[in-house]
Amino acid sequence: MIGHIVVDGNVRVSDSAFFSNLKIKSGDPYDERTIQEEFRRLWDQNLFDDIIVESRHREGDVYDLVFHVRDRPLVSNVAFVGMKAVTEANIQERLNQAKAEVRRGQPVDFSLLRKAEAAINQLLGEKGYLQARVKARLTPAAQGQQEVTFDIREGGKTKIKDIDFVGNTVFKDAKLRSMLKLTKRAFWLTSWASSKTLYHPAKFDQDAENIRTAYKSLGYLDIAIQPEIVELVQGKQKKGGPEKAGGPATAVIRGPGAGEAPEEAEEEEAEQPAPPPPPPNEAEKARKKRVKAELKAKKAGEKQPKKWVKLTVPIEEGPQYKVGRIDIQGNSVFGAAEVMARVPLRPDMVFNDSALKYGTKRLEEDYGERGYFYVSIDPRVDKHDHTADLTLSITEDKKYYVHRIEFSGNSTTRDTVLRREMPLDENDLFNVRRLRLGLRKIAQLGYWQAGDDPVVKPQGETEHVDVEVQGVESSRNEIQVGGGVSGLEGGFFQASYSTRNFLGRGEILSTYIQTGARANRYSINFTEPWFLGKPWTLGFSLFRRQTLFTGFTQNDSGGSVSVGRLVGAFSRFDVVYGYDRIDLLTNQVGYPVNRRISSTSSMTTAYSVDTRNNFFRPTRGFRVVGSYEFAGGPFGGDNYFTKPRIDATLYLPGFARKHYIGLNAAYGYVTPFGGRVVPVFERFFLGGERSLRVFRNRTVSPARRDIDVNRNGVIDVPEDRNPDGILDAKLEPCEDLNHNGVIDKNEFDRGNCRLDPSEDLNGNGILDTEDLNHNGILDPGEDLNGNGVLDSEDTNRNGFLDPAEDRPDGKWTAFCPADDTNMNGVQDGNETDHGNCRLDPGEDTNGDGVFGTVFPGGNQFVMFNAEYTIPVADAVEFAFFYDAGNAFDDGQRVTLSGLRADFGLELRFYLPMFQAPLRLIYGFVQNPQPGENPSNFIFSIGTTF
Numbered sequence: 001m002i003g004h005i006v007v008d009g010n011v012r013v014s015d016s017a018f019f020s021n022l023k024i025k026s027g028d029p030y031d032e033r034t035i036q037e038e039f040r041r042l043w044d045q046n047l048f049d050d051i052i053v054e055s056r057h058r059e060g061d062v063y064d065l066v067f068h069v070r071d072r073p074l075v076s077n078v079a080f081v082g083m084k085a086v087t088e089a090n091i092q093e094r095l096n097q098a099k100a101e102v103r104r105g106q107p108v109d110f111s112l113l114r115k116a117e118a119a120i121n122q123l124l125g126e127k128g129y130l131q132a133r134v135k136a137r138l139t140p141a142a143q144g145q146q147e148v149t150f151d152i153r154e155g156g157k158t159k160i161k162d163i164d165f166v167g168n169t170v171f172k173d174a175k176l177r178s179m180l181k182l183t184k185r186a187f188w189l190t191s192w193a194s195s196k197t198l199y200h201p202a203k204f205d206q207d208a209e210n211i212r213t214a215y216k217s218l219g220y221l222d223i224a225i226q227p228e229i230v231e232l233v234q235g236k237q238k239k240g241g242p243e244k245a246g247g248p249a250t251a252v253i254r255g256p257g258a259g260e261a262p263e264e265a266e267e268e269e270a271e272q273p274a275p276p277p278p279p280p281n282e283a284e285k286a287r288k289k290r291v292k293a294e295l296k297a298k299k300a301g302e303k304q305p306k307k308w309v310k311l312t313v314p315i316e317e318g319p320q321y322k323v324g325r326i327d328i329q330g331n332s333v334f335g336a337a338e339v340m341a342r343v344p345l346r347p348d349m350v351f352n353d354s355a356l357k358y359g360t361k362r363l364e365e366d367y368g369e370r371g372y373f374y375v376s377i378d379p380r381v382d383k384h385d386h387t388a389d390l391t392l393s394i395t396e397d398k399k400y401y402v403h404r405i406e407f408s409g410n411s412t413t414r415d416t417v418l419r420r421e422m423p424l425d426e427n428d429l430f431n432v433r434r435l436r437l438g439l440r441k442i443a444q445l446g447y448w449q450a451g452d453d454p455v456v457k458p459q460g461e462t463e464h465v466d467v468e469v470q471g472v473e474s475s476r477n478e479i480q481v482g483g484g485v486s487g488l489e490g491g492f493f494q495a496s497y498s499t500r501n502f503l504g505r506g507e508i509l510s511t512y513i514q515t516g517a518r519a520n521r522y523s524i525n526f527t528e529p530w531f532l533g534k535p536w537t538l539g540f541s542l543f544r545r546q547t548l549f550t551g552f553t554q555n556d557s558g559g560s561v562s563v564g565r566l567v568g569a570f571s572r573f574d575v576v577y578g579y580d581r582i583d584l585l586t587n588q589v590g591y592p593v594n595r596r597i598s599s600t601s602s603m604t605t606a607y608s609v610d611t612r613n614n615f616f617r618p619t620r621g622f623r624v625v626g627s628y629e630f631a632g633g634p635f636g637g638d639n640y641f642t643k644p645r646i647d648a649t650l651y652l653p654g655f656a657r658k659h660y661i662g663l664n665a666a667y668g669y670v671t672p673f674g675g676r677v678v679p680v681f682e683r684f685f686l687g688g689e690r691s692l693r694v695f696r697n698r699t700v701s702p703a704r705r706d707i708d709v710n711r712n713g714v715i716d717v718p719e720d721r722n723p724d725g726i727l728d729a730k731l732e733p734c735e736d737l738n739h740n741g742v743i744d745k746n747e748f749d750r751g752n753c754r755l756d757p758s759e760d761l762n763g764n765g766i767l768d769t770e771d772l773n774h775n776g777i778l779d780p781g782e783d784l785n786g787n788g789v790l791d792s793e794d795t796n797r798n799g800f801l802d803p804a805e806d807r808p809d810g811k812w813t814a815f816c817p818a819d820d821t822n823m824n825g826v827q828d829g830n831e832t833d834h835g836n837c838r839l840d841p842g843e844d845t846n847g848d849g850v851f852g853t854v855f856p857g858g859n860q861f862v863m864f865n866a867e868y869t870i871p872v873a874d875a876v877e878f879a880f881f882y883d884a885g886n887a888f889d890d891g892q893r894v895t896l897s898g899l900r901a902d903f904g905l906e907l908r909f910y911l912p913m914f915q916a917p918l919r920l921i922y923g924f925v926q927n928p929q930p931g932e933n934p935s936n937f938i939f940s941i942g943t944t945f
Contacts, residue, residue: 001061001063002064003026003058005065005067006065006066008068008069012071018067022038022042024038024065030063049070050068050070053067054067054068073108073144074106075102075145075146076104076147077141078150079291081152081294082152082154085128085129086123086124086127095119098118102116108138113136117136120150120152121133126200127198128159128197128199129156130155133152133153133155134150134151137151159198160184161185163177164310164313165313165315166312166314170317179211180210183200183311184197211225213354218352219320220321221351221388222319224316225313226316228313231312320350321351321387322351324347326347327390328391329394330393331392331394333367333370333396334363334367343355343392351381360379363394368432372400373432374400375396377394378392378394380393399463400429402425402428403427405424405469406467408471409470409473410448412501413447413448413506418442418448420530421442422438422441430465439469440611444612446616447473447474451471454467496512496513507526511525521547522543523542526541537562540560543559545557554582555583555584559579561577562577571608572608573607574608576603578600581598582679598637598638600638600639602632602635603630605627606628619651624648625646630642640672641672641678641682642671643682645666645669646668649662650663654869662865662945666945680856684861685698685858685887689944692884692901693881693904694903695900700885701855701856702855702889702892819834858887860894862886862894862899863883864884865883865945878905879906882903883901883944884901886899903923905921905922906922918941920938922935
């Protein structure tokens, strides 16, 4: 039996802790096998560097046990020195992935240190440092503690000078090199900007699979790509591209050894002596200073030149095979003809392995749609005499039904919010396509992202499966306080709260406050996307805005109520009623405003289809929205118009991985009815970062220009001498001087606003003023007012009717700077009649009542946008863009030749504190007009489309 049990040599582990952990006790039967098992168990706990069990025999059958142990030291600190190509954060991330993380406070584990060294070596190899060396060094710290320092010697980068293929006849070398996506040969002009020119065997192995796929698609089923031959080439890369084969080489590595550093290429460098151990009780600040000094000393002697390698890839193509006999076995759900309809291979065709894989995948999906989730399709190929017989062996298993659908990782979002987007319900027949459709719709929500493919587990021997969808929350509860400068808004301060997942219910709530140089906005919006648990949308919004535009300031307040319904997997129909009270204050002399204070009461219907893969940052899919707004009429209000509009956006894959193309097109039209006019704020203006992004905001508009033929600055009454004698609510433009649709005191029957044949004195078909022949001289018959002078009130010839040039009209005019000097709309004591701020009837050749050139906006517009976007990091991307569009005036035809265009580069930052990207835009105007800036730089927050 076991007598006394004693332990010695332990420092960190107390006696009581040791004995409580020990399973054998005094008085137990003495058994050497049991003692050996206990020894192994203690050793596996990694608490001791050394364990010796001594057995001392006493009288009788009593044996005392003595455990001689040496504590395994704890890690006091972990440091990484000598690296330049990677950061400590990169190393820690890689160690975490490799499950080789060395933590403070854990016992020193030499096997873990070796594993960490290998992981860091692999990381540096992926960066092109194949000769990197990593060694973990232990230095004593406090009693029972060791500091772990990873000494990293990166060596020189290994770049690819050339890639040659040997034995290839089907594809030329250039074609094979183009199939390599991760491995490229260096070019002197661009190699510095790409990591693909750095040689790493693992990357090349991935690329070699692309070559195999290309050969097998042409029937070369026996294609063999031998391990690449790596030659270390001396000398620097010269301008003009890769050197030809045959240059001097110092090492040749073949086969699996290609991933190792070419030891023969250089003499073994002498190991530098380890730095002296740190002093006892070293402070953290002193330790950091010491490590920094060690790093500096290492860098001084470790500058290594780049290594250049030449890769030679032997290829054995083998014969080309054609399809022979095709047999199908084990199928009962689909007939042979149905199976063959999904596999695009026929006898005597060149055997295309990619087509076979496509067909089997499509067949698996069709089986999965019918509940056969565990179907197995095994294509067996029998090759003989350049012919490949194909046998499709199908194991259908049985139909499965959904037992449970569970979501994990949704700590905020409620299950019902995710479950309602899933068209696959519990107890339904399992359907792979419906499951994937649900995952796509969940991704569109933007606040919960599904991870890998769902886990599908069968329920024992039953016909039911459990589906678990794993994901993570994407926080969309955002509080923003900030400011900035935008081309659209100018300088601004904003504060907002916004969420698309209010209280985890999937409800959309936002409140917004913005004050700035050009705009002040306050709003609250709420939308319930599934009202009463049904696919109906109900929402409301309240707002108050003040915006400074060119020519006028718009103050409006109002709200809207919306109701909508899902009518398909990705389509919906919405109806919105809105009421808006608008107050316009002109800030430019003579700007056309048909009514200062008005209201718009409208009903808008909209149908949309949205298949984009992400709401906030889409890269695939499309979105089409068609809307029709009807204002006035039975809905009341002052403004009567209809406004149809259509917008379409498409996202496509780019020419490289993760690149994508964005295309957008839009068209809109607005027309009045009921004898009303379309207010200027409902007409279309383009320009700004949300349309034609290089143009200044709202500067792309049709222009209306008057011809002051006698240059007197006023509208004279010349040729239209035939009044129609009618003055009713339907005023002619030349009679309704202020265009308010009402007969005012100073308005009378001036004519029919048409040039009758008897009135066209000079026969030019134009309603002229006094200078009928446009020669600048008062000829006989042109002096309409009989003053003997060719009048000209525009004394400074600036094309505008300035206050000093304006003729008094006998009445005080509100919001006319000549009369209303403080522009408050009220006649103050010191304000009298100095003018009417508009031209008199007669010379208004374009009928807008304003002298000079104005930009009233279009009654229709067309716009196109194209982008090619290249992500450069998780939260950064840049895009090349081209925009084209224009707004067209009443009576103008939409023509592509009349479009304005711009192009340029945009840099975007997706920051957590903003729901939309931060954008830096620089571009050029194509064919700029006089007075336009040919280029522009814009800062913005938002999206173009």
